[in-house]
Amino acid sequence: MKNITIVGGGACGSAVFIELVIQILAEELQEKVRLTLIEKDKKIGYGLAFGTQQKSHLLNTQADLMGIFGEEPEHFVTWLKEKRKNFETYRTSSEAEETYTSRLLYGDYVAEQFSVFKEKAVQGGIQVNFLEGEVVNVEKNKTEAFTLSFANQEQITSDYVVLALGTPKPNTFKDCEQYKEFINFPWPVENLKQKISPEDTVGVLGTSLSAIDTVLTLIDQNHKGKIKLISPEGLLPRVQPLQNNEIDRKFITLSNIHQLKRDETRKPKVKELFKLFMQEVEALEGFSLDWNALKRDDRSAEEFLEIDIYAAENNGDSLLNLAYALRHDASTIWSWLSTEQKKHFGDWIGKYWQINRHAMPLHNAYKLKKLMENNQLEVIGGYQEANYIENNGFEIKLEKAESFKVDKLVNATGTPSSVESMENALIQNLLKSQTIIPHEIGGIYIDERTMRVVTPKQDLPLYALGHINNGMLLDVNSVWFNVKTSMIAAKDILFKIQMNERLS
Structure with a gap:
């Protein structure tokens, strides 16, 4: 046996x-x-x-x-x-x-x-x-x-x-773990409840779904202090509609990608996949897009959250709906890429794939919007490093030599x-x-x-x-x-x- x-x-x-x-x-x-x-x-x-x-x-x-x-x-x-x-x-x-x-x-x-x-x-x-x-x-x-x-x-x-x-759990912030003001992992939620006081200014490392869960845990405990979500890019996940629109894909399909493989007798390249993705989105929209204008570098997270909520209330836009329509084929497409092209994907468009493919529920987006309107929540990009201040929390250093202080610091960057x-x-x-x-x-x-x-x-x-x-x-x-x-x-x-x- x-x-x-x-x-x-x-x-x-x-x-x-x-x-x-x-x-x-x-x-x-x-x-x-x-x-x-x-x-x-x-x-x-x-x-x-x-x-x-x-x-x-x-x-x-x-x-x-x-x-x-x-x-x-x-x-x-x-x-x-x-x-x-x-x-x-x-x-x-x-x-x-x-x-x-x-x-x-x-x-x-x-x-x-x-x-x-x-x-x-x-x-x-x-x-x-x-x-x-x-x-x-x-x-x-x-x-x-x-x-x-x-x-x-x-x-x-x-x-x-x-x-x-x-x-x-991650072990990515070993130098910080010795300090009582640092919470290395937001799970289980008792980690947050026991170590954070209601009036603390809390820095949350990360702006993805784990970071949002951290914010919601704090708010459920009637947290009154400021909360700052911090990451290098400062990008929040986009917002899921209650129901994604069904998409009948014509360009970025397994059939078309496999045809590319057999015609060229090589693995596909990320730029070729993205070209098919662009064609699909523009066919759905009915017109050409200025793709550079879709980059999220020039406006605040609060502005983009407003835009994304509006899109979600109207069944989502083509970009987000296409990312979700690809979910059952994405792993197969990923397996067809070389290691070099997988790295290129992560460096080039990985952050945009993540925020579209792993979006937040609309119900949570409404909560974040309210916190931002009340000036309790802020999303900050340009993270460089966190330095401990003796018995006084952490100093967060950003690009361009900017910095600010938080009383408690939570690692919510997700599993490494x-x-x-x-x-x-x-x-x-x-x-x-x-x-x-x-x-x-x-x-x-x-x-x-x-x-x-x-x-x-x-x-x-x-x-x-x-x-x-x-x-x-x-x-x-x-x-x-x-x-x-x-x-x-x-x-x-x-x-x-x-x-x-x-x-x-």
Whole structure:
């Protein structure tokens, strides 16, 4: 009997557990496979992303894409409708809340589905084991199995291991961590609640979705002091409409890009993809655009937020809607690019792709707009460095020798791309032993056809899901994408178990 161990019990870990149960029962493999799931927290299904108790922390993806089953993206919406029909606590008061529901509610959904399939596994005769603890190392042992070591020095063995580690903390501001005025990670939200006083002037490093969640956490605690979002570019995410317009793409399609590949017998270039993107947008608009005028360097974040809210209230503009229409093809297109072109993409248009593809819900945009109008929130670009002032907070230095002071400083830059910058004992130990190999763009090398970790030592039955794959894959922070890759990993593991048995 082969043991499959899942390290991590958040949304990714729950998704691959559920998929394994479905496939094991469908293939009638319950006499050949047993499952172990390890989670360091008591609750399974939530993780950092969906364990927040803040009702203002909304999903950044429309609910109709969030099903925990790979071929049923609408399952979460169906679950919600059933709950809202029968339980008052699940009812909504606005269309925005209906479309972008709270993350805690989504965590409840994942936890419930996990419980359902845990029971199905037991009833179907699958041996399952759930362990609470932190895995700090995974090593191949002499019996062709893995040895998993825990922080408390206990060990278990397993034939297959799936890394579903969620969103590791960053270690990018090591010099600041020694100071009580610095909060290195906004999750869990108790970090903010315990260390920040209501009257503090708070500097938030980052202007993306993590930074916005930080602002909402502070406001939920009736924060009265100034909040300053700080980054090199000073760009806020754009604003999602309640419903993105459907787009029938004619230019930037997989077919057209593949035709380019076969005609030129080479990988596509970013400038060629962007040309197709421009053609698509201009066809949707019906006229040529001044693309230089779309750069966001000349006006304040507050002005652009006003523009983006207006666009979202009118079902979004072509630029944003096209970015969302590409979501199911983007990872395939990304895999067709060379490493050099991936780097070029990040340097050239990466920041604009990010703010369009990972936009904020309209409901949150309204809150930010109000805070700006009340002069409580400011978005500042040109960040250079942060220096500690003895017992008096931090001085933030900007370009052109400008600077200002904050009482508390929060690192809300999000999970880093490079594995070297991820504060996770297991990741760092795997890196040290060269069991995982850093990718030049970020994350690690994997076989994207199977989600198997690529290592120079030997072909190990080790799999990885989620953010740790951020260099080779796109959308690794999207639940719908991670659900798809969970299906791929589960299928490959069980296929190998079946083939090994037949060949032995």
